[in-house]
Each structure stands twice: as structure tokens, then as C-alpha cells.
Amino acid sequence: xxxxxxxxxxxxxxxxxxxxxxxxxxxxxxxxxxxxxxxxxxxxxxxxxxxxxxxxxxxxxxxxxxxxxxxxxxxxxxxxxxxxxxxxxxxxxxxxxxxxxxxxxxxxxxxxxxxxxxxxxxxxxxxxxxxxxxxxxx
Numbered sequence: 751x752x753x754x755x756x757x758x759x760x761x762x763x764x765x766x767x768x769x770x771x772x773x774x775x776x777x778x779x780x781x782x783x784x785x786x787x788x789x790x791x792x793x794x795x796x797x798x799x800x801x802x803x804x805x806x807x808x809x810x811x812x813x814x815x816x817x818x819x820x821x822x823x824x825x826x827x828x829x830x831x832x833x834x835x836x837x838x839x840x841x842x843x844x845x846x847x848x849x850x851x852x853x854x855x856x857x858x859x860x861x862x863x864x865x866x867x868x869x870x871x872x873x874x875x876x877x878x879x880x881x882x883x884x885x886x887x888x
Contacts, residue, residue, distance in 0.1 A: 752876045755788050758859035759872050763819055770855065782851065783886055788879035789854040792861040793835045806832045813860040823853045832857060 757765035773782070797805055806829050814822045822828070830841035831853040842850055867875060 752784065752880065754785065754855070755858070755862070755876055755879065756872065758855070759862040759865075759867055761859075761863060766855075766859070773851075783883035784879050785851065785854055785858065787882035787886065788875070789858045790835050791875070791879055791882065792858050792865075793832055796861045796864070797832070797836065799836055801832075801836050803829070803833065806836075813857065817856075817860065823849075823856055828853050828857060 754766055754769040757763075757769060793801075797809060801809075807825075810825050810828045810832070813828070814825060827845065827849065830838075830845070831850055834840075834842040862872075865871075
């Protein structure tokens with residue numbers, strides 16, 4: 751999963767698509783925790799744990815406008831997944847896991863691109879996500 755995070759940070763869409771295709775074909779439930787952790791860390795850093803629905807909507811509008819790789823997930827789905835990460839988990843209760851994953855990957859990619867991390871910062875981010883995922887799995 752770290753390959754996916756690194757591909758998103760580099761805007762290497764072909765590599766990211768290849769990883770996602772592998773996930774969809776083979777499934778990687780343990781590895782998905784790393785993506786979930788990276789998503790949660792990125793959202794909390796970028797928007798803050800106390801992000802309001804208006805803050806989230808503004809971010810989603812901007813992210814969707816800047817995305818140039820094709821269709822984006824629906825705005826309300828993106829908002830729901832982000833708001834679930836900052837304290838409203840009930841907003842994703844009726845979403846399929848693959849829909850949630852797709853939104854998490856989209857948002858994570860947008861935040862990583864905006865963050866423009868150095869290689870060392872990206873290594874630290876990946877290590878933090880791996881540690882959070884490992885802590886959650888224990």
C-alpha cells in the first residue's frame with residue numbers, strides 16, 4: 751500500500767491505477783488499513799479534527815475542480831467520508847467498502863498533491879501511516 755501512497759504523492763496515475771486494480775482483483779484487507787490510516791492522518795492535518803461541514807464542502811469543491819484525471823466521486827460521498835473521519839462515522843454506514851476506499855484514495859491523492867511533500871517528509875508520512883495501521887490491527 752505504500753506504493754499507492756507514493757504514486758499518489760508523485761501524481762503517477764498509471765502506478766496508482768495498477769495498485770488499485772490489484773486491490774480490486776486480489777483484495778488486501780490488512781494493507782487497506784494503511785490507506786485508511788494515511789487518509790485519516792492527511793484529513794486531520796489538512797482540515798483539522800474540528801473541521802466544519804462548510805470547511806469540508808469548500809475543500810471538496812476545490813479538490814474536484816482541480817482534479818484533471820477524469821470523473822471524481824460524487825461531492826456528497828466525498829464530504830461524508832471526510833466528515834466520518836473527523837467524527838461523524840454514521841455518514842458512511844450505508845456506503846459500500848469499495849466506494850469508501852475510492853473516496854479515501856481520491857482525497858488522499860488530492861491532499862498529498864497540495865502538500866507537495868519532500869521525499870523525507872513523504873517517508874515520515876508513510877511510516878506514520880504504517881504505524882497507525884499496525885497499532886489499529888493490534
